[in-house]
Amino acid sequence: MLTVLEIVGLMAFAASGSLAAVRAELDVFGVVVLGLTTALGGGIIRDVLLGVQPPAALVSWPYLVVGAATALAVFAFHPLVARLRKAVLVADAAGLGLFATAGTATALDLGTPGYTACLIGMTTGIGGGALRDLLLRQIPLVLRREIYALAALLGAVIVVAGHTLHWPTGPVTAVAAAVTVLARLLAIWRDWNAPLPRAGSNRWER
Numbered sequence: 001m002l003t004v005l006e007i008v009g010l011m012a013f014a015a016s017g018s019l020a021a022v023r024a025e026l027d028v029f030g031v032v033v034l035g036l037t038t039a040l041g042g043g044i045i046r047d048v049l050l051g052v053q054p055p056a057a058l059v060s061w062p063y064l065v066v067g068a069a070t071a072l073a074v075f076a077f078h079p080l081v082a083r084l085r086k087a088v089l090v091a092d093a094a095g096l097g098l099f100a101t102a103g104t105a106t107a108l109d110l111g112t113p114g115y116t117a118c119l120i121g122m123t124t125g126i127g128g129g130a131l132r133d134l135l136l137r138q139i140p141l142v143l144r145r146e147i148y149a150l151a152a153l154l155g156a157v158i159v160v161a162g163h164t165l166h167w168p169t170g171p172v173t174a175v176a177a178a179v180t181v182l183a184r185l186l187a188i189w190r191d192w193n194a195p196l197p198r199a200g201s202n203r204w205e206r
Contacts, residue, residue: 006102007066009095014039014067015081015088017132018074024136028075034132035071036064042127046103046120050110089188093151097180100125100152101173104159114160121156122149125180147187147194155180 017038021031040057047055057063074081081088103124107117126149130140142149155176162172186192 012091014070018071032071038128038132039067041131045127046124093184097177104156118156125152151183
């Protein structure tokens with residue numbers, strides 16, 4: 001089940017990156033590169049921060065094949081994929097919950113402190129999307145709107161709390177992932193965003 005959910009999340013991230021590339025009118029190579037970056041970027045950042053060399057995503061060919069195949073499918077059938085926006089958002093939320101909590105658990109297994117594991121877990125969940133936006137010369141979405149990084153951080157904190165209390169890792173990770181997914185979906189449904197500066201407060205006073 002964990003592998004299936006991981007593949008679903010990877011496909012959702014790859015589809016998200018590929019759709020963004022299609023909207024930016026990139027060619028097929030650009031669509032595949034952006035799709036792979038979105039799907040695998042967070043995991044690669046995690047492994048680099050934890051000193052895992054080479055990163056797992058670069059030595060496990062199924063991840064590369066699934067990500068590239070998803071990107072090519074989006075390139076070929078992007079009008080249909082765009083109409084399935086709600087399904088893609090749900091799958092993306094599932095991927096966020098799984099990657100954030102699994103990244104946190106991996107960091108804890110390698111002996112990192114709890115606060116470090118939280119940051120690494122959050123980065124695992126949001127890193128690919130941030131890289132996608134940077135490649136498109138945009139301010140990363142997680143820094144300007146939507147409850148996305150906060151949902152990932154919430155799941156990471158639950159994993160660390162369970163680890164600190166010596167609760168079983170599997171059930172705790174599953175609950176944390178579910179909470180992350182629920183928080184993300186509620187944010188989409190209710191259109192929740194992190195607070196923004198008041199109008200006019202970002203202007204320099206002369």
